[in-house]
Amino acid sequence: MTPAEYDDLELALDGILDTVTVVAAESVDSLDVTDLEGTPIARLTVLAKEPLADGRVRLTGSVEALRPREDGVFRTLRRTPADVGGGRIAAVPVDAPLSSTAIEHLAGATAGFDRVLLLPLVGTGSPQGISAHGLVRATLAAAALLPGEVRVVPVPAGRTIEPARVAAAYGEPVHVVSGGPLPDAVETIVQAERRGGLVVFLTGLSGSGKSTIARGLREALLERGRTVTLLDGDVVRRMLSAGLGFSKADREANIRRIGYVAAEVARHGGLAICAPIAPYAATRAEVRAMVEEAGGSFALVHVSTPLEECERRDRKGLYAKARAGEIKEFTGISDPYEAPDDTDLAIDTTSVPIAAAVERVLGLLRDHGWLEDGEGRDPRLPGEGEARDQG
Ligand SMILES: Nc1ncnc2c1ncn2[C@@H]1O[C@H](COP(=O)(O)OS(=O)(=O)O)[C@@H](OP(=O)(O)O)[C@H]1O
Ligand SMILES: Nc1ncnc2c1ncn2[C@@H]1O[C@H](COP(=O)(O)OP(=O)(O)O)[C@@H](O)[C@H]1O
Structure with missing residues (x-):
């Protein structure tokens, strides 16, 4: 059942609606509805059936409770x-x-x-x-x-x-x-x-500069006395997503896991920075929805450094291997990257130095009310340094 169908079920059990409509795999006269853990909570007695084009059936019926309901808001x-x-x-x-x-x-x-x-x-x-x-x-x-x-x-x-x-x-x-x-x-x-959490999600090709910017951002925030959770590619793939590869399904699972953790951080009013390639628009949209559902804001940053520059850098030698066919399904070479059209910020690090890139993302945090206007680096620290120090 979808969340909206569960709502209707609750309304019917409370006597606010007379009937409930659900879509079922097959035609039945009676159906036990379970909660997310699989416990039957209500019985639907079917009064009307309507076959759907995809072979499923729309069932409308009355409901009776099978046990007292315990969860739900207040x-x-x-x-x-x-x-x-x-x-x-x-x-x-x-x-x-x-x-x-x-x-x-x-x-x-x-x-x-x-x-x-x-x-x-x-x-x-x-x-x-x-x-x-x-x-x-x-x-x-x-x-x-x-x-x-x-x-x-x-x-x-x-x-x-x-x-x-x-x-x-x-x-x-x-x-x-x-x-x-x-x-x-x-x-x-x-x-x-309103002091909800914030998720800053950096997406871009391998070598575009996501990790470098994410680390600079974390440092800048720690210097300002803020706390932050960094969900960077390498650590995530070692800890959360060990065993996953780079097929579409595995990449999607990887991004959903990152999104789930980031949303939980946001739920507690925290800040999470994520820095995976995240090549698929639909999966990025899922993460946005998870974060917003948890009451957080979601800021999408496209680190838009073009493939030629990423490949020229080839810090890990992976592009060369991908070109030689030694790595299959390599993003940008033999696997897709869907450039986002829903970004809050795009940064091409070919022309933007690291410190300036970090400063731009800090600007985004200010826009989201996460940093006070003019909130600078801790003034007790020595050595006024780079551009990012100025609020
Ligand atoms: N086939 C293939 N395609 C792309 N990348 C590959 C691949 N195989 C290994 N790597 C290395 O894995 C890093 C990308 O992992 P991500 O978790 O960010 O990818 S994804 O979001 O799940 O698509 C990426 O690291 P970054 O350079 O930090 O992005 C690569 O070094
Ligand atoms: N302006 C810049 N911003 C970020 N990285 C840059 C910049 N200029 C050069 N680089 C270099 O590009 C590489 C980017 O790698 P990395 O941050 O690991 O990318 P990603 O996490 O997107 O794979 C690093 O070697 C970094 O030093």
């Missing part, structure tokens, strides 16, 4: 519509932190109701620009500023269902006005979220 706050009690309920779908204006408007619009439910929408693809947990925490902070009985009930609704439909299952829908500054308590939570 599970302890979750309530089904049947659990929220009687009376006149104002149900407010929330997909972004509530502003002072929105809170003021809600205070007026919900006067006269017995209870207000703020429903942070935390399904796949929602919210945007803040984590699901961040949205719930921001909504709890906003709830404290509203008069009357206010409850926060997260709902696993993503982009596939209308917010008003979710709200209607819980009570009388009340919409949120957008815009305006955030109250201090909400702003504090949003700001803490």
